[in-house]
Amino acid sequence: MSRRSLNLVGLVAVGIVGLAFLFLTPRLAELDTVLDLTVYMIMAILALSLALIWGYGGILCFGQAAFFGLGAYTYAIAMFNIGESTLPLLLAIILPAAFAALLGYFMFYGRISDVYLGVITLTVTLILFNSVNSTAGPEFHIGAARLGGFNGIPGIPPLNWPFNKSAPIDLEGMFYLSTASLLLTYFGLRLLLASQFGHVMVGIRENERRAELLGYDPRVYKLATFIVGGALAGFAGCLFANWGNFVSPTIFGLAQSAQIIIWVIVGGRGTLIGPVIGCIGMQWLSAALGANQPSGSSDLWSKIFANAPLILGIILIAFVLLVPKGLVPTLADIAASLLRRRQRERRGLSPQQAE
Amino acid sequence: MAAPLLQTRDLSMHFGGVKAVNNINFTLAEGELRCLIGPNGAGKSTFFKMLTGQLEPSHGEVLFRGHDISRAHAHQIARLGIGIKTQVPSVFDGLSVRENIHLAASRLHSGERTRQLVDEMLERIGLAHVADRAVGQLAHGQRQWVELGLVLSTDPQLLLLDEPAAGMTHEEVHKTAELVREINRSKALIVVEHDMQFISMIAKQVTVFNRGSILVEDAVENILRNPLVRDIYLGKQALA
Numbered sequence: 001m002s003r004r005s006l007n008l009v010g011l012v013a014v015g016i017v018g019l020a021f022l023f024l025t026p027r028l029a030e031l032d033t034v035l036d037l038t039v040y041m042i043m044a045i046l047a048l049s050l051a052l053i054w055g056y057g058g059i060l061c062f063g064q065a066a067f068f069g070l071g072a073y074t075y076a077i078a079m080f081n082i083g084e085s086t087l088p089l090l091l092a093i094i095l096p097a098a099f100a101a102l103l104g105y106f107m108f109y110g111r112i113s114d115v116y117l118g119v120i121t122l123t124v125t126l127i128l129f130n131s132v133n134s135t136a137g138p139e140f141h142i143g144a145a146r147l148g149g150f151n152g153i154p155g156i157p158p159l160n161w162p163f164n165k166s167a168p169i170d171l172e173g174m175f176y177l178s179t180a181s182l183l184l185t186y187f188g189l190r191l192l193l194a195s196q197f198g199h200v201m202v203g204i205r206e207n208e209r210r211a212e213l214l215g216y217d218p219r220v221y222k223l224a225t226f227i228v229g230g231a232l233a234g235f236a237g238c239l240f241a242n243w244g245n246f247v248s249p250t251i252f253g254l255a256q257s258a259q260i261i262i263w264v265i266v267g268g269r270g271t272l273i274g275p276v277i278g279c280i281g282m283q284w285l286s287a288a289l290g291a292n293q294p295s296g297s298s299d300l301w302s303k304i305f306a307n308a309p310l311i312l313g314i315i316l317i318a319f320v321l322l323v324p325k326g327l328v329p330t331l332a333d334i335a336a337s338l339l340r341r342r343q344r345e346r347r348g349l350s351p352q353q354a355e
Numbered sequence: 356m357a358a359p360l361l362q363t364r365d366l367s368m369h370f371g372g373v374k375a376v377n378n379i380n381f382t383l384a385e386g387e388l389r390c391l392i393g394p395n396g397a398g399k400s401t402f403f404k405m406l407t408g409q410l411e412p413s414h415g416e417v418l419f420r421g422h423d424i425s426r427a428h429a430h431q432i433a434r435l436g437i438g439i440k441t442q443v444p445s446v447f448d449g450l451s452v453r454e455n456i457h458l459a460a461s462r463l464h465s466g467e468r469t470r471q472l473v474d475e476m477l478e479r480i481g482l483a484h485v486a487d488r489a490v491g492q493l494a495h496g497q498r499q500w501v502e503l504g505l506v507l508s509t510d511p512q513l514l515l516l517d518e519p520a521a522g523m524t525h526e527e528v529h530k531t532a533e534l535v536r537e538i539n540r541s542k543a544l545i546v547v548e549h550d551m552q553f554i555s556m557i558a559k560q561v562t563v564f565n566r567g568s569i570l571v572e573d574a575v576e577n578i579l580r581n582p583l584v585r586d587i588y589l590g591k592q593a594l595a
Contacts, residue, residue, distance in 0.1 A: 196461050203458045206447040213407060213445070214459050214509050215433035 011190065014273060018183045025179075026172050034175050036287065039243050040280045041178035045185050045236040047263045047279035048272060052189055053229035054261075055269040056198070058205030059222060060114060063121030064260045066128055067096040067230040069251040071237025073132070076156045076247050080145035085159045092238035093231050100230025101223065108219045108226070122257065129252035152248025156241050169242075178239055182276070185232060189272055192228070201225055262312070266319050268326025277327060286312060358421035360385045360513060360543050361406070366415035366425075368401050375401045377567040378415070383513070388539045390554050390575070391547045393564030394587055399547045400442055402564070403515050407439045408432040419513075438511030442518050442547075444498040446505065448491035452482050455490055455501055459508035472508065480504040481530070495522040499531075507538070514538060516546045520553045532556040555579065563587075 026034055046068055053059045071092040078088035103124065107117055136149025145153065159177070161167040169177060192198050204211045204218045212218055241247045250256065259282075267278025289308040304310065323330050361383040368376040376398040383389055391399050404410040406417055408429035417425040424432050447455050456473045464472055477483040480500040485493065490501050499519060506514060519535070520528045528550065535557050538544060548554055554561065558575040565587050571578070578584055 196465070199454070199458055199461065202450070203447050206449045207445060209409070209429075210445045210447060210505070211458075212429040213409075213433055213439055213441075214505060215430050215462050217428070217430045 010273075011187075014186065015183075018179075018186070022176065022179045022183065026175060031171065035171060035243075038171075038175045038178050039240070040283050041175070041182045042236050042239045042243060043263075043283060044182050044276045044279045045178075045239070046233055046260060047267070047275040048182075048185050048189060049229045049232035049236065050260050050264050051267075051269070051272050051275035052192075052232070053225050054264060055271065055275070056193060056205065057201055057222060057225035057229070058114075059226060059229075060118045061121045061226070061229070062118045062257055062261065063123075063125035064229070064233050065252055065257040066121070066125040067100060067233035068237040068240070068256070068260075069125075069128060069132075069247075069249075070096040070099060071234030072241040072247040072251055073153070073237075074234070075238040075241045076153045077142050077145040077147075079157045080153075081143040083157070084163070084165045085157070086162045089159065089238055092241075093235045096234025096237070097227050097231035100227045104223045104226035104230075108222045125252050125257050126254070129249050129254075132252065133249040148248075150249060152246055154246050156245045156247065158245065159242050174239075174243060178243075181235070181239065186272055186276070193272075197221070197224070262316050264326075265316065266326060268328040268330070271326075271328045271332075274326050274328030282312065282315075285315075357385075358418070359383060360387070360420060361545075362418040363406075364416050364418070366402070366405060366417060367413045368398070368405060368410060369413040374567050376405065376412075379567075379569060381562065381569065383543060383545065386539075386543050388535070388544045388546070388557065388559060390558040390561045391545055391564060392549070392551075392554060392561060392578075392584075393570070396566075397564035398567040399564050400517060403439060403441075403517055403545075403547065406432075406515060407437060433509065433511075436510075436512035437515065438506035438509055438513070439515040440499070440502045440506050440517060440519055442521070444495070444502045446490050446498055446501050448489070450490060451487050452490055452493070452501055452504075453477065453486040456504050456508055459505040462509060476504050476508055479507075480534075496524065496527045499523065503534070512542060514542055514544045516544060516548075518547055518549065520548060520550050528553055529556075551579070 025037060029037070046064065049067070050061065050064045053061055053064075074095045075085075075088045075092040078091045079085060082088055103121075106112075107120060112120065132147065133150050135147035136151060138146065140147045140149065147153065158168045158170075159174075160169060193202070200211065200216050201221050203214075204216065204221055208218050211221075237251070240251075263279040263282055264275045265278070266282060267276065268274030286308045289306060289311055319326065325333070359382045361381070363379050363381045366376060366379040366381070367374065379398075379402060381402075391402075393399055401410065405412050405425070408424070408427050408431065412425050415425070416423050419432075419435055419437065422435070424435065424437075427435075447458065450458070453473060456476050457469060460469050460472045460476070474483070477486050480503060482497060482500060482504070485497070490498060493501065499522070503516075503519065516535070520531050523531060532553060535544065535546065539557075546554075546557065555575060560572070561575050561578040562572045563570040563578065563581075563584050570587065571581060571583060573581070
């Protein structure tokens with residue numbers, strides 16, 4: 001079986017599982033489960049945005065949370081001012097994309113090296129966190145929207161059907177929207193990666209100088225990749241602001257930025273499905289550990305297991321040390337070597353059978 | 356008279372006080388095959404880097420068919436038609452041989468035409484049997500050919516080859532010499548090489564670099580007899 005047909009099998013499998021999940025979950029699960037799953041889907045879109053720019057574009061962005069948060073805040077502020085969600089949704093994609101374009105222009109055309117790129121993107125996120133965090137007073141408002149500082153913005157109006165203010169999308173609708181968006185994002189990115197643009201992007205990740213000497217301008221490709229990643233993260237932010245009807249500066253925080261990188265590391269760089277699995281798995285695990293919170297005094301072990309950040313930290317270290325490629329690429333390697341061994345055995349047998 | 360394919364005027368590269376390349380005046384005619392020799396540190400690779408936009412000259416200029424390209428970006432120069440095979444093979448190690456060639460060929464072609472050209476190139480560089488292997492897993496000599504295939508796939512007018520026979524077996528060296536002669540039927544080349552045997556297989560005109568300057572430029576048989584050239588190459592041994 002060639003790599004191309006394996007690829008196709010993978011695509012079909014993701015499609016079937018995705019569609020089954022999309023249509024069956026609301027029929028089978030309780031509403032609070034559906035609500036939990038919705039946020040997993042939203043975060044998985046965010047994970048895909050970093051999977052693209054880091055895993056395929058080779059751009060280590062520590063500040064993907066900046067675009068996510070910008071998307072959430074843009075939606076919230078625009079919603080309080082406009083009241084109908086079509087334009088706020090578009091703005092929540094366009095504004096982070098434009099910010100990515102501006103930031104990316106200076107980074108890539110200024111030939112900033114990889115390490116500094118990480119530092120700059122992280123700094124930008126923390127600047128946003130501090131700025132928004134200190135806007136608690138009533139004097140900080142954009143139009144009718146009060147920024148609320150560290151208190152955040154509560155009561156964000158929900159999305160409605162395009163151009164129809166009287167038809168808001170309910171909780172179940174949000175699940176359908178988020179899951180369908182995740183599937184569309186996944187398949188859209190697969191298309192992008194299969195295109196000439198995607199091939200050049202991966203070539204630049206592999207060897208930037210060589211790509212340049214073949215006549216491709218790495219700056220253009222990196223910038224375009226960065227903008228797509230920013231737009232996707234902004235879109236996820238918009239969905240997130242909808243999901244909880246609330247946004248606060250912690251969205252720009254260090255924890256949020258680190259989390260996205262952990263999803264990609266655990267799931268595997270250079271794949272799309274890996275970070276999605278990593279994201280959903282890690283979130284499910286944090287939720288499970290959080291629910292385990294002991295009430296009153298209990299023994300040491302249950303206290304340790306209830307400490308979610310500690311467990312997640314151990315998992316991260318274990319992955320970096322033991323499974324550095326991440327879950328999905330490692331499983332693929334194992335499957336490939338098993339397949340090769342079986343082929344070798346079969347080839348070894350056939351001459352004897354011929355005799 | 357038409358402008359030469361490539362011409363440099365007082366081309367220099369200074370790193371601090373070190374004059375790696377100093378006032379090089381070099382001319383290459385259309386369709387010419389030129390060999391560049393000289394001891395390590397003579398400035399050959401630096402010269403190549405200036406021709407391809409990887410280094411901006413301290414002063415002087417590079418003219419490609421009369422256009423000044425000395426301040427152009429590497430990707431612009433590549434698009435004008437200068438391709439380079441670097442000293443250490445610069446390839447896409449994580450991708451397969453086929454993906455490597457495809458990436459290069461798809462800048463100029465698309466769809467079925469690209470696939471056809473990729474298959475032809477795989478045959479030409481003799482790597483069709485390992486087309487789906489990752490380039491990083493291949494032997495040094497094979498990676499040299501992958502890089503050659505990459506450069507050829509962008510259909511350059513001028514090829515710069517920096518030590519194309521380094522690390523190759525005797526048989527591979529012969530094959531590479533044959534390939535260079537075949538390329539020269541339609542394209543101009545500048546070849547940097549230390550292997551005198553390889554040079555004598557392909558060369559007509561030879562330029563000798565020493566300490567950042569052109570020492571001598573002559574036909575290959577004269578160069579091989581030139582006592583000055585022998586001195587700079589064997590100087591260390593003579594001293595020892």
